[in-house]
Amino acid sequence: xxxxxxxxxxxxxxxxxxxxxxxxxxxxxxxxxxxxxxxxxxxxxxxxxxxxxxxxxxxxxxxxxxxxxxxxxxxxxxxxxxxxxxxxxxxxxxxxxxxxxxxxxxxxxxxxxxxxxxxxxxxxxxxxxxxxxxxxxxxxxxxxxxxxxxxxxxxxxxxxxxxxxxxxxxxxxxxxxxxxxxxxxxxxxxxxxxxxxxxxxxxxxxxxxxxxxxxxxxxxxxxxxxxxxxxxxxxxxxxxxxxxxxxxxxxxxxxxxxxxxxxxxxxxxxxxxxxxxxxxxxxxxxxxxxxxxxxxxxxxxxxxxxxxxxxxxxxxxxxxxxxxxxxxxxxxxxxxxxxxxxxxxxxxxxxxxxxxxxxxxxxxxxxxxxxxxxxxxxxxxxxxxxxxxxxx
Amino acid sequence: xxxxxxxxxxxxxxxxxxxxxxxxxxxxxxxxxxxxxxxxxxxxxxxxxxxxxxxxxxxxxxxxxxxxxxxxxxxxxxxxxxxxxxxxxxxxxxxxxxxxxxxxxxxxxxxxxxxxxxxxxxxxxxxxxxxxxxxxxxxxxxxxxxxxxxxxxxxxxxxxxxxxxxxxxxxxxxxxxxxxxxxxxxxxxxxxxxxxxxxxxxxxxxxxxxxxxxxxxxxxxxxxxxxxxxxxxxxxxxxxxxxxxxxxxxxxxxxxxxxxxxxxxxxxxxxxxxxxxxxxxxxxxxxxxxxxxxxxxxxxxxxxxxxxxxxxxxxxxxxxxxxxxxxxxxxxxxxxxxxxxxxxxxxxxxxxxxxxxxxxxxxxxxxxxxxxxxxxxxxxxxxxxxxxxxxx
Numbered sequence: 001x002x003x004x005x006x007x008x009x010x011x012x013x014x015x016x017x018x019x020x021x022x023x024x025x026x027x028x029x030x031x032x033x034x035x036x037x038x039x040x041x042x043x044x045x046x047x048x049x050x051x052x053x054x055x056x057x058x059x060x061x062x063x064x065x066x067x068x069x070x071x072x073x074x075x076x077x078x079x080x081x082x083x084x085x086x087x088x089x090x091x092x093x094x095x096x097x098x099x100x101x102x103x104x105x106x107x108x109x110x111x112x113x114x115x116x117x118x119x120x121x122x123x124x125x126x127x128x129x130x131x132x133x134x135x136x137x138x139x140x141x142x143x144x145x146x147x148x149x150x151x152x153x154x155x156x157x158x159x160x161x162x163x164x165x166x167x168x169x170x171x172x173x174x175x176x177x178x179x180x181x182x183x184x185x186x187x188x189x190x191x192x193x194x195x196x197x198x199x200x201x202x203x204x205x206x207x208x209x210x211x212x213x214x215x216x217x218x219x220x221x222x223x224x225x226x227x228x229x230x231x232x233x234x235x236x237x238x239x240x241x242x243x244x245x246x247x248x249x250x251x252x253x254x255x256x257x258x259x260x261x262x263x264x265x266x267x268x269x270x271x272x273x274x275x276x277x278x279x280x281x282x283x284x285x286x287x288x289x290x291x292x293x294x295x296x297x298x299x300x301x302x303x304x305x306x307x308x309x310x311x312x313x314x315x316x317x318x319x320x321x322x323x324x325x326x327x328x329x330x331x332x333x334x335x336x337x338x339x340x341x342x343x344x345x346x347x348x349x350x351x352x353x354x355x356x357x358x359x360x361x362x363x364x365x366x367x368x369x370x371x372x373x374x375x376x377x378x379x380x381x382x383x384x385x386x387x388x389x390x391x392x
Numbered sequence: 393x394x395x396x397x398x399x400x401x402x403x404x405x406x407x408x409x410x411x412x413x414x415x416x417x418x419x420x421x422x423x424x425x426x427x428x429x430x431x432x433x434x435x436x437x438x439x440x441x442x443x444x445x446x447x448x449x450x451x452x453x454x455x456x457x458x459x460x461x462x463x464x465x466x467x468x469x470x471x472x473x474x475x476x477x478x479x480x481x482x483x484x485x486x487x488x489x490x491x492x493x494x495x496x497x498x499x500x501x502x503x504x505x506x507x508x509x510x511x512x513x514x515x516x517x518x519x520x521x522x523x524x525x526x527x528x529x530x531x532x533x534x535x536x537x538x539x540x541x542x543x544x545x546x547x548x549x550x551x552x553x554x555x556x557x558x559x560x561x562x563x564x565x566x567x568x569x570x571x572x573x574x575x576x577x578x579x580x581x582x583x584x585x586x587x588x589x590x591x592x593x594x595x596x597x598x599x600x601x602x603x604x605x606x607x608x609x610x611x612x613x614x615x616x617x618x619x620x621x622x623x624x625x626x627x628x629x630x631x632x633x634x635x636x637x638x639x640x641x642x643x644x645x646x647x648x649x650x651x652x653x654x655x656x657x658x659x660x661x662x663x664x665x666x667x668x669x670x671x672x673x674x675x676x677x678x679x680x681x682x683x684x685x686x687x688x689x690x691x692x693x694x695x696x697x698x699x700x701x702x703x704x705x706x707x708x709x710x711x712x713x714x715x716x717x718x719x720x721x722x723x724x725x726x727x728x729x730x731x732x733x734x735x736x737x738x739x740x741x742x743x744x745x746x747x748x749x750x751x752x753x754x755x756x757x758x759x760x761x762x763x764x765x766x767x768x769x770x771x772x773x774x775x776x777x778x779x780x781x782x783x784x
Contacts (some may be wrong), residue, residue: 014436014439014441028439028443028444031436036435036436036440039432039670040428040432043423043427044423047420048428049407051407051412051416052419053749086478086479087665087668088665088666089637089664089666090482090637093664117640117643117653118665121640122638122639124653129636226668226669227670228668229665244517245481245514246516247481247482247514248508248509248513249481249510260516261512261513261517272481272485273481274610275618277618278616278670278671279668282670361649
C-alpha cells in the first residue's frame with residue numbers, strides 16, 4: 001500500500017468523489033472547486049462591480065503579476081521575466097521571431113522530429129518567412145533529445161534551438177541545464193516548451209541560464225480549456241529582443257495611444273493585445289495551491305504515481321503485449337507514462353465508454369496522465385485494471 | 393420623456409439597480425447576470441464533468457459555431473466565414489499578413505492616422521517586415537475617413553486598406569459598402585475593424601462584399617475583460633489566403649499531429665493555438681440576447697441614446713464651452729458621443745470619484761459610451777448633469 005501525504009488535496013478538485021478514472025490531466029487539468037466560485041464572483045463583483053476601473057486596479061498588471069507567481073512557484077524564474085497571454089502557439093511564434101532576429105547571419109533552427117506539432121509547425125513557418133533552414137534531430141519516440149544528439153546538431157549556423165522540457169509522447173524529461181549549455185556553447189539561443197512540465201516537474205529557468213520559454217496553463221496549471229499561455233524571456237535579453245506583433249498592450253504607455261509604436265521596457269513588450277483576464281482566474285487559483293504544497297512535494301508524488309503505473313503495467317499489462325514507452329528512470333521522466341500496444345486506439349475508445357479517460361497518441365500509445373494533486377493511487381489501480389480487462 | 397421599449401432588458405445585467413452611471417460600455421460592457429451562473433456551471437459541469445471529452449463534444453467547434461452566430465446576428469455574414477480566437481491585435485496581424493501576401497507586387501497599406509492605435513501599430517510592423525509603405529489618410533478627429541479621402545489615397549500600389557467601421561474617438565460611422573467598393577476599384581483588399589460597431593451598429597459584411605474583418609467581444613458583445621476576438625474572411629478568399637502563425641488548431645486534422653503543417657480548409661485555417669473556451673461563454677450569452685432583441689431594435693435605441701446625449705450636451709454643456717466631437721447626423725454616428733473641453737482630463741477624474749464612469753481620450757475628449765441594452769435614458773440624464781456640475 002502506497003502512502004500518499006498529498007491525498008487530501010484531491011478533495012479540492014471538482015469531481016473528487018466521482019468514480020471516473022481521469023488519466024488526462026496532462027492534457028486538460030481538473031478544475032479546482034474554488035474556481036467556480038471565483039469565476040462567478042469575478043463576474044458579479046470585479047467585472048460587474050468595478051467595470052472599466054478594474055484595468056487600473058488589477059487587470060492591467062495581471063499578466064505580469066500572475067507571470068511572476070508562475071515564475072516563482074513553478075519555473076525558477078525571478079520576477080519580471082514571465083508574462084501571461086495569448087496561446088502557446090502565438091507565444092512560440094513571437095519568441096521564435098524575436099530569437100532569430102537576435103542572431104542575424106545564423107541560418108538554422110534546431111529541433112526534434114518528435115517535438116509537439118504546434119512547435120514544429122510554428123518553427124516551419126518562421127523558418128520559411130525568415131529564410132532559415134530547419135535542422136531536425138531524429139529521436140526515439142520512447143525517449144527524447146539527449147546531450148549527445150544536441151551536441152551533434154548545433155553549429156555556428158544555429159540561431160535557435162527549440163526543445164520540450166517533457167516530451168508530449170514519451171514524457172522524456174530533458175536535462176535543462178545541460179542542453180542549454182550545449183546550445184550556448186554553439187552561440188545559439190534556446191526556447192524551452194514547458195507545457196508538459198510546468199506545475200508538475202520543477203523547472204529552474206534562471207539556474208539553467210535559459211533564454212526563452214513558453215508553456216500552457218490548461219494542463220498542470222488547471223486554467224481550463226484554452227486558458228492563456230505564458231512566456232519567459234531572461235532578464236538579460238529583455239532590452240535586445242522585440243517581437244513582431246506590435247500591439248497596444250506592449251507599447252510604451254498604452255493609454256496615451258500615440259502615433260508610433262515603441263515597445264515598452266521589460267517583459268511587457270511581449271504582450272500584444274488586451275490580456276485574457278477571465279482566463280487567468282483559474283490559473284491563479286492553481287498556482288496558489290501549488291505554492292501551498294510546494295513543487296518538491298508535487299514532484300515527489302508525480303514520481304510516485306508514474307512509478308506505480310509502470311509497476312502495474314509491468315505486472316499486468318506486459319503479459320498482454322503492452323510496452324512501456326516512457327523512460328524507466330524517474331530522473332528522466334515527467335508526469336505521464338505512455339503504454340504502447342497495436343490495439344491501443346480501440347482500447348482507448350472502449351475505455352472512454354466506461355468512464356476511464358486516458359488519451360491516445362500515435363503510434364499505438366495510451367497516455368496515462370497523472371496530475372499529482374488530483375490523481376489518487378486508487379485511480380491508477382482502477383485505470384490499469386480497466387486497460388487489462390479491455391485488452392484481455 | 394423618451395419612451396424606451398427595450399428598457400426592461402437592462403435588468404438582465406449585473407448592476408442594473410446600482411446608482412453608478414456607466415458610460416464605458418464601449419470599452420468594457422457590463423456582464424449579463426446569467427453569465428456568472430453559466431461560468432460557474434461551465435466549471436463544475438462541462439469542464440469539471442466532461443473534462444477532455446468536452447473537446448469532441450463542443451469546444452473544438454466552438455470558435456466556428458460561435459463565430460457563425462456572431463456573423464448571423466451582428467455582422468451580416470453567412471456561415472463559415474467567422475472564427476473566434478486570439479486577441480484583436482493578433483487577428484489583425486494574421487489578416488494583414490494574409491492580405492499583403494495575396495497582393496504580391498503591391499507596395500502600400502492605406503490607413504488613417506486616427507485609426508485605433510493597435511491597428512496602426514500592427515500595420516506598421518507588418519509593413520516593415522514585408523517591405524511595404526504605410527500610406528496615411530489625415531482625418532478630422534471629430535469625423536473619419538470619407539469616400540473622397542479614400543478615393544484619393546488608393547492606387548494601383550495599394551495592397552490593403554485598413555479601416556474602422558466606427559472610429560474609436562469620434563464614433564464616425566464609415567460607409568462600409570462604399571469604402572469597400574472604392575478599395576476594390578483600385579484592386580486592393582479591405583480589412584474592417586468592427587470593434588466599436590459589432591453588437592451596437594448592424595454590420596453587413598457580405599452585402600458590402602468585404603474581404604476581411606476583425607472585432608473585439610468585450611465591448612458591445614459583453615465577453616469580459618480580454619475576451620477572445622473574432623475574424624471574418626470572405627468565403628471567396630478562404631482557399632487563397634493563409635496566415636503566418638501555423639498552429640495545430642489550424643492544421644488539417646490537429647489530432648493526427650503529423651510531421652508537416654498543412655492549413656485546413658475554411659475559416660478554421662485562421663486559428664492557431666488552442667481556442668479560449670472559457671472566454672467564449674459570456675460572449676455566447678450576449679449574442680443570444682442580441683438575437684432575441686434584434687440588431688435593428690438595438691441600433692434604434694443606440695441612436696436614441698446618442699441623440700439624447702447630444703441634445704443634453706447642447707443644452708447644458710455647450711454654454712460651458714463643451715463641443716460635441718462626434719457626427720451630428722445619426723446615420724454617420726456609432727454608439728458613443730465624444731464631448732471635448734480643455735479640462736476634460738480633470739473632469740473625468742472627478743467624475744470617477746462620484747461613480748460616474750466615462751473614459752478620457754486625448755485631445756480633451758470625454759467619451760459617453762452608450763451600450764444599448766444596459767444603458768438607461770435616466771443614466772444619460774444623470775451622467776450629463778454630473779458633467780455639468782463638475783465643469784461649472
